[in-house]
Amino acid sequence: MEQSFYEQVYEVVRLIPKGRVTSYGAIAKALGAGKSSRLVGYAMNNAHDALPPIPAHRVVNHKGLLTGKFHFPTPELMQELLENEGVIVDQDKVKDFKTLFWDPAEEL
DNA sequence: TTAATGACCTCCG
DNA sequence: TCGGAGGCCATTA
Numbered sequence: 001m002e003q004s005f006y007e008q009v010y011e012v013v014r015l016i017p018k019g020r021v022t023s024y025g026a027i028a029k030a031l032g033a034g035k036s037s038r039l040v041g042y043a044m045n046n047a048h049d050a051l052p053p054i055p056a057h058r059v060v061n062h063k064g065l066l067t068g069k070f071h072f073p074t075p076e077l078m079q080e081l082l083e084n085e086g087v088i089v090d091q092d093k094v095k096d097f098k099t100l101f102w103d104p105a106e107e108l
Numbered sequence: 109t110t111a112a113t114g115a116c117c118t119c120c121g
Numbered sequence: 122t123c124g125g126a127g128g129c130c131a132t133t134a
Binding site for chain 1: 114115116118
């Protein structure tokens with residue numbers, strides 16, 4: 001599997017600027033598969049072995065909630081990484097989500 | 109090949 | 122306005 005939907009997702013996630021976040025649906029939509037939002041999340045499941053490492057901590061659901069934090073080595077790591085980049089996280093939710101939101105479709 | 113899974117999104121009550 | 126249930130697509134076993 002050289003090229004697949006996953007590769008597309010990885011590319012977009014790696015393009016996310018530091019201190020910015022995006023949603024799975026936005027990525028899926030940017031790839032032309034707005035209904036395949038679940039695939040984006042599924043791709044992240046494989047992102048653990050993807051190289052270079054994927055900044056999955058910059059990707060959250062459309063609610064701005066860190067749903068995938070449990071998939072990290074440690075749930076708190078995701079929040080730490082976000083705060084380390086200047087993203088404020090409160091109650092497992094990204095503060096000013098719509099403000100820090102980064103639309104991949106605009107970059108692509 | 110068929111069936112099941114998933115870090116989601118949208119709609120309806 | 123808030124909560125719950127269903128549906129979509131690609132990948133893996």
